[in-house]
Amino acid sequence: MSTPAATARAGAALPVLLAPRGAGDRLTALFWRRPGLLAALLVAPPLLWLAVVYLGSLAALLLQSFYSIDEFSGLVQRDFTLKTWAELFSPANLDIILRTVTMAAAVTLGAAVLAFPIAYFAARHARGRWKALFYLGVMLPLWSSYLVKVYAWKLILAREGIVTWAAEGVGASAVLNAVLALPVIGGNSLSTSYLGTWLVFLYVWLPYMILPMQAALERVPASMLEAAADLGASRWQAFRSVILPLALPGVIAGSIFTFSLTLGDYIIPQIVGTSARFIGQAVYQLQGTAGNVPLAAAFAVVPIVIMLVYLRIARRMGAFDAL
């Protein structure tokens, strides 16, 4: 490397056409000679972010799960042990895992059934101003505070809340009571039952199902439907054999959101529900209140494993083909 003074002397000695080069020019030249370098420089920060912040913290988490906790003082003992993992598979903890996965599956199923007609209408029938209104309608709940919505639902579903009141008003109390009398999902009131937890989950995560579904439905070409009609397919047949398979990746993409979001949530089941723990709550309680970071870490690995399996199945079904 030559100093600027050396460059200036060289310039004085030899007649050149170009003005002396600055640092920027030299850098450009370097990148021109080695194109890979620029790419590496551009990719490095996000890659570092991903490796250190995302994967690094995950690795730290995994490591924590191999520690154990001193049972009296509640201090973490940093010695390698599988004790914590054995504890994770105790019946009470398996209950928590099963409960959470079942709820996530139920929410996903409910969201898919509820979102499909909405997304279908928006994608294939709504036009112009209606479409704008639809987007607003779907997105609007996402703009208000999540906590406010959940607390509002607690009051809506309360025993002396608006749902009970409305049911009494239209003479449907018997129906509501019959629903609440159902085993497992029922309870004393909607706000203290699994049914209520499910309803609130459904409400909060529904937009995440509608939007990818609608995007997938919009990509179904009209020409294919015309072709189906030309070949004599009924509307139902066209729906079953053309629209549904083509929209499936969107449904699965949406289900990844609803499933993983339900899997990790710890606020909704604490405010609305039976007090029985979900994975998120277990992590929160073990980490935040019991100080049992190792078991919390082991618990936190569970949704990751479940989601990896889920994503694998989703890939098989073509959810990422449009990416």
Next chain:
Amino acid sequence: MIARKLTAGTAIALLLTAQTGLAQITEVGAPEGQLNIVAWPGYIERGETMAEFDWVTKFEEASGCRVNVKTANTSDEMVALMNEGGFDVVTASGDASLRLVAGKRVQPVNVDLIPSWPTVDERLKQAPWYVVDGVHYGVPYQWGPNVLMYNTEVFGDQPPTSWNVVFEEMTLPDGKSNRGRVQAYDGPIHVADAAQYLMHHRPELGITSPYELNDDQYKAALDLLRQQRQLVSRYWHDAFIQMDDFKNEGMAASGTWPFQVNLLQADGVPVASVIPVEGATGWADTTMLHAEAENVNCAYLWMEHTLASNLQADLSVWFGANPVVPAACTDGRGMQTAEGCTKNGFDDFDKIRFWTTPVTRCASQGECVPYYRWVSDYIGVIGGR
């Protein structure tokens, strides 16, 4: 060489003494400017909830220590926060204080530096939940019972006298079952409430302390809690959500702190509370000083303030608790009166079984079920197992 000649026991004793000597300060220096407290909800009031309940503003003005409060809903939460660090003092109950001492998260307090120490209740000066081997790990803060709160409209002129309304299925005076209309505390220490109930109703189990249970006694307590799970629609964790449930969910009865009873009554909700025949568990809280507290001088000033100011009297009115300085009941330093103290159970000190951490090596019998099993089993019970 010398150390080798000493027995291990002496070495440890010396080490402890050395540590104690190092940790305790000998005089209170210049205040650091702030104080970070971990406290129960409603414990540190600065007049923001209700203007007349304020025991922080004057302290801040006089000492120059800005008070920052982090509230915790269970003792486990408190221990976890103290383990994390970054706090100076904590209002630890008996089921947290010994764990904090064992975990070396708190340091001995030199009570000679607290001028009002001699005014502290004689019943508390040497209490085993914060005095270990004669060393004081804090100063008492406040104590009180866990009462049974009930809806006066449901119970009418037959107020409950037993905890059975939250443990056994029964028809309440309003003609409906208690199923789904009672609550229980969601902290594992609630196992002790079940054990206390059994102490009275099944004497053949031979329970002498609800915090010291052998396997059979523990199993009986868990069975009672499983039965209670059938009645409880939601366990209470957050004091304010419990209050909401008494307003909107038609709750009939629940174990609770006098704090919620007072606030609900102030809100016009028809509730009252009682200490049932089986007795009550209770809490006796201690202001403890973090082992690595950064604001030690402010902490000592605060400890003096907790004993000397209007805090003891006004907090006991606000929370429905009892002052640790008996004079606060009568000397008019705050709103508390002698009648008020009697109502809050000041004379029932001996009837209350204070929260204590259950340990394996217990005093009353050979081996007891330790706390960590209470934690995991109670999660299981709430989950319906």
